[in-house]
Amino acid sequence: MSLAEILLVVLWVGLTAYVLFAGADFGGGVWDLLAGGAEAGRRQRTLVEHSIGPVWEANHVWLIFVIVLMWTGIPPVFAAVASTLYIPFTLVALGIIGRGAAFAFRKVTTRLWQQRLFGATFAFSSVVTPFFLGTAAGAIASGRVPPGIAKGDLVRSWTNPTSLAAGALAVGTAAYLAAVYLTRDAQRAGQQDLVDAFRRRALICGVVVGALSAIGLLVLWADAPALFTELTSGRALPLLVLSVVAGLASLVLLWRRAYVAVRVTAALAVTGLLWGWGVGQYPTLLPGLTLAQAAATDAVLAASLGSLAVGAILLIPSLWWLYATFQRDKTAS
Amino acid sequence: MILQLAASPADLMAARMQMALSLGWHIVVACLGVGMPAVTLLAEWRGHRTGDVHYRLLARRWARALGVLFAVGAVSGTILSFEMGLLWPGLMGVYGELIGLPFSLEGIAFFIEAIFLGVYLYAWDRLPPRAHLLSGLPIVLAGVASAFFVVSANAWMQRPSGFAVEGGRVVDARPWEAMFNPATPALTVHMILAAFMVSGFLMAGVYAVAMLRGRRDRYHRLGLLLPLTVAAIVTPVQIGVGDWAAHRVADNQPVKLAAMEGVFTTARAVPLHLGGIAVDGELRYALEIPYGLSLLAHWNPNAKIIGLDATPPADWPPVNIVHWAFQIMVGLGLALLLLSIWLALAWRRRRDLPRSRWFLRGTAASGVAAVAALEAGWVVTEVGRQPWIAFGVLRTAQAVNPVPGLVYGFALVTAVYVVLTVATVYVLRRLARDVPVPVAPQEPDVTGFKVV
Ligand code: HDD
Numbered sequence: 001m002s003l004a005e006i007l008l009v010v011l012w013v014g015l016t017a018y019v020l021f022a023g024a025d026f027g028g029g030v031w032d033l034l035a036g037g038a039e040a041g042r043r044q045r046t047l048v049e050h051s052i053g054p055v056w057e058a059n060h061v062w063l064i065f066v067i068v069l070m071w072t073g074i075p076p077v078f079a080a081v082a083s084t085l086y087i088p089f090t091l092v093a094l095g096i097i098g099r100g101a102a103f104a105f106r107k108v109t110t111r112l113w114q115q116r117l118f119g120a121t122f123a124f125s126s127v128v129t130p131f132f133l134g135t136a137a138g139a140i141a142s143g144r145v146p147p148g149i150a151k152g153d154l155v156r157s158w159t160n161p162t163s164l165a166a167g168a169l170a171v172g173t174a175a176y177l178a179a180v181y182l183t184r185d186a187q188r189a190g191q192q193d194l195v196d197a198f199r200r201r202a203l204i205c206g207v208v209v210g211a212l213s214a215i216g217l218l219v220l221w222a223d224a225p226a227l228f229t230e231l232t233s234g235r236a237l238p239l240l241v242l243s244v245v246a247g248l249a250s251l252v253l254l255w256r257r258a259y260v261a262v263r264v265t266a267a268l269a270v271t272g273l274l275w276g277w278g279v280g281q282y283p284t285l286l287p288g289l290t291l292a293q294a295a296a297t298d299a300v301l302a303a304s305l306g307s308l309a310v311g312a313i314l315l316i317p318s319l320w321w322l323y324a325t326f327q328r329d330k331t332a333s
Numbered sequence: 334m335i336l337q338l339a340a341s342p343a344d345l346m347a348a349r350m351q352m353a354l355s356l357g358w359h360i361v362v363a364c365l366g367v368g369m370p371a372v373t374l375l376a377e378w379r380g381h382r383t384g385d386v387h388y389r390l391l392a393r394r395w396a397r398a399l400g401v402l403f404a405v406g407a408v409s410g411t412i413l414s415f416e417m418g419l420l421w422p423g424l425m426g427v428y429g430e431l432i433g434l435p436f437s438l439e440g441i442a443f444f445i446e447a448i449f450l451g452v453y454l455y456a457w458d459r460l461p462p463r464a465h466l467l468s469g470l471p472i473v474l475a476g477v478a479s480a481f482f483v484v485s486a487n488a489w490m491q492r493p494s495g496f497a498v499e500g501g502r503v504v505d506a507r508p509w510e511a512m513f514n515p516a517t518p519a520l521t522v523h524m525i526l527a528a529f530m531v532s533g534f535l536m537a538g539v540y541a542v543a544m545l546r547g548r549r550d551r552y553h554r555l556g557l558l559l560p561l562t563v564a565a566i567v568t569p570v571q572i573g574v575g576d577w578a579a580h581r582v583a584d585n586q587p588v589k590l591a592a593m594e595g596v597f598t599t600a601r602a603v604p605l606h607l608g609g610i611a612v613d614g615e616l617r618y619a620l621e622i623p624y625g626l627s628l629l630a631h632w633n634p635n636a637k638i639i640g641l642d643a644t645p646p647a648d649w650p651p652v653n654i655v656h657w658a659f660q661i662m663v664g665l666g667l668a669l670l671l672l673s674i675w676l677a678l679a680w681r682r683r684r685d686l687p688r689s690r691w692f693l694r695g696t697a698a699s700g701v702a703a704v705a706a707l708e709a710g711w712v713v714t715e716v717g718r719q720p721w722i723a724f725g726v727l728r729t730a731q732a733v734n735p736v737p738g739l740v741y742g743f744a745l746v747t748a749v750y751v752v753l754t755v756a757t758v759y760v761l762r763r764l765a766r767d768v769p770v771p772v773a774p775q776e777p778d779v780t781g782f783k784v785v
């Protein structure tokens with residue numbers, strides 16, 4: 001493997017972690033939005049807040065990690081994507097600000113009207129942000145972001161069928177992951193009625209996301225035939241199959257109330273989709289621009305990857321300690 | 334199809350203002366993110382050493398505010414990493430890899446910060462005191478490290494090093510040399526010290542206001558004294574480091590130094606200019622201190638100072654903005670030094686705060702003054718680099734995103750920041766008021782105060 005390929009794998013691992021962890025945090029916001037009135041939805045909102053409170057900042061760092069690796073490792077791709085997709089990314093950035101700040105503010109305010117205001121901001125931006133992130137992914141996947149600075153269509157690059165399908169899929173996936181994770185969290189907290197509520201939502205949401213994925217494939221067939229061919233008959237096919245199988249298995253497991261196992265299969269279903277896209281598109285990053293052409297110099301790649309490896313040595317024990325601390329607390333109390 | 338346009342002057346201006354607004358906002362919160370954990374740990378440590386409940390309550394209250402500030406710092410920082418590409422693709426597409434290493438390292442530092450912050454805040458009452466105290470140390474170290482990394486990236490923009498370019502692509506990159514470029518040492522040290530000054534003076538200022546309103550109990554006095562002591566120790570060092578930074582500017586970017594000092598013609602024995610306005614190629618109405626600049630910049634009254642005339646006018650930064658920003662920073666720095674000396678003298682004489690109400694008024698204003706010095710310093714650095722985005726290598730106008738409509742983006746971002754500012758200030762004030770400080774804290778008052 002060349003250094004550039006290693007970097008791309010690390011980048012995709014970061015993206016996967018972001019989708020799985022922060023994606024679920026966004027989904028928590030979606031369920032917050034749908035939880036109903038202030039009184040009726042209070043317990044659900046507390047559960048959501050409790051689940052994402054200590055972790056969302058760490059989960060959020062994955063996005064920064066992905067952005068920074070992009071400009072470090074494949075700078076022309078970063079420049080092309082950010083300049084052509086100026087509009088959706090500006091909205092994403094604002095969504096992230098509104099969401100994170102409102103979440104922190106709601107936690108420390110005490111009056112109902114304040115909690116309502118911040119809560120609504122949090123919930124609304126939790127829906128909007130993944131949607132625009134999804135449209136951007138669709139723009140890249142359907143080859144609408146040409147290399148060069150702002151060479152693509154400012155509007156149609158992310159308002160095309162593939163982008164809209166990807167945006168909807170992103171919101172659906174976030175909501176689905178969150179429902180799956182929250183079911184287990186509610187179970188651990190011993191709140192049986194919430195377990196049932198989130199199980200029902202996860203089931204419905206799983207069916208919807210499955211349907212959205214099928215529609216997405218149809219859209220790809222019409223709109224981005226090259227990627228469609230790779231996904232359905234090329235190297236990416238096994239990953240697509242993995243995703244479908246894991247998705248179906250998740251529905252069965254949910255039905256049978258295996259809430260821990262379904263966390264794994266739900267994550268696998270999403271991972272399969274992401275890596276299928278990545279493998280299907282490789283080695284072309286943007287139309288006419290391959291990884292070899294876009295990659296930074298080897299000196300930079302080696303220095304950055306080396307630093308990340310050293311960083312991992314620091315990070316893994318720290319993370320272990322974080323979880324150990326809270327685990328010990330659980331057993332003690 | 335969109336035609337390939339160059340950005341209009343209005344769009345370029347909007348992009349620069351947007352960058353300045355979001356960085357200028359983030360930097361204040363980031364400074365608190367670097368300095369406040371250190372002061373909080375200090376209070377917690379004193380609390381354990383002396384058993385004084387006042388210190389322990391202070392530590393808890395500061396930690397709770399930190400939780401909010403960190404969240405706001407994280408999201409306002411994320412916007413910045415987007416904006417590097419949204420606004421300046423011409424810079425990032427070619428040179429992104431050269432500032433990639435420090436930002437990758439910064440990513441690691443952020444992870445460490447976020448992990449240990451989770452432990453420090455959420456496990457306050459679950460860890461033994463010593464372990465809890467230790468869990469705070471990585472937050473401080475990672476905060477200082479991230480300030481170092483991000484400013485070394487900025488230093489590269491002042492003094493691009495460690496690469497060669499061929500056909501629009503970087504070849505022969507030497508990332509470590511780019512990170513440790515000649516502008517890095519002074520700039521990073523100056524920034525890190527500024528973070529401690531900003532935090533110390535701002536925190537002390539809060540308690541000075543309360544004391545002016547008549548709350549003079551031990552809790553408020555300690556809340557003023559501890560952060561103010563930290564800031565007062567840092568201030569004289571900071572002024573020395575500022576002088577070092579100025580020497581580096583003289584070496585690396587003589588045109589910036591000329592703008593800072595309003596020197597139009599290259600000469601020897603150049604006086605120091607205080608105040609004044611640049612009009613038609615000369616500095617008018619300034620107070621001159623003979624030989625001052627030659628002495629300060631080169632330790633020699635007859636040293637030659639390179640003036641703006643050595644550079645074509647098209648490559649000058651806006652002289653008045655840079656000159657005045659520099660004067661404001663230095664003036665505020667000296668004023669803060671006076672306040673620090675006042676505290677030190679009173680402490681040596683009576684082991685107590687100065688009695689004068691003017692001291693409290695000064696302390697109340699010191700936080701704002703430190704923030705103003707911080708912003709002024711960044712205006713010197715960044716506006717003084719114009720019209721280059723990477724000094725001598727790439728012009729700002731060539732780096733900007735050529736899409737139309739950046740002006741609307743700027744308007745939208747500004748509106749969001751106005752709301753964010755109002756909400757942050759409001760929430761922090763509520764946080765202080767909703768749970769009033771007990772007049773004489775007892776042990777249960779302290780342990781009953783939940784951090785998260
Ligand atoms: C509390 C804040 C603060 C205070 C009191 C001072 N500074 Fe400062 N200064 C900053 C905060 C700052 C900063 C954090 O805003 C800058 C911008 C970039 C940097 O690293 O530090 C800066 C930049 C900066 C630069 C520009 C460096 C460059 O462009 O490469 C110079 C020459 C000085 N400072 C010099 C001084 C002097 C002579 C001071 C003496 C009073 C002083 N500063 C006090």
Ligand code: HEM
Pocket residue numbers: 349350352353356357358360421483484485486487488708711712715716718719721722729
């Ligand atoms: C390491 C951190 C920083 C980086 C990478 C950075 C990068 C940039 C970039 C890319 C621009 C736009 C190009 C330009 O107009 O020159 C810019 C402009 C600017 N930045 Fe920085 N900056 C950093 C730190 C800061 C901070 C902390 C401030 C705080 C106030 C700041 C203040 C400004 C200002 C005022 C401008 C506008 C310059 C003008 O109006 O001409 N910068 N910076």
Ligand code: HEM
Pocket residue numbers: 057060061064356359360362363364365366367402403404405406407408409410411412413414417443446447476479480483484524
């Ligand atoms: C000199 C200027 C800067 C300093 C000293 C600084 C420092 C910091 C610090 C200490 C934090 C974490 C503390 C907190 O969240 O309150 C932070 C957050 C962040 N900063 Fe900055 N920063 C600066 C400029 C920048 C720039 C130019 C970027 C963009 C490329 C950036 C990106 C970020 C990001 C993404 C975060 C959030 C990370 C997290 O989750 O904690 N910062 N910054």
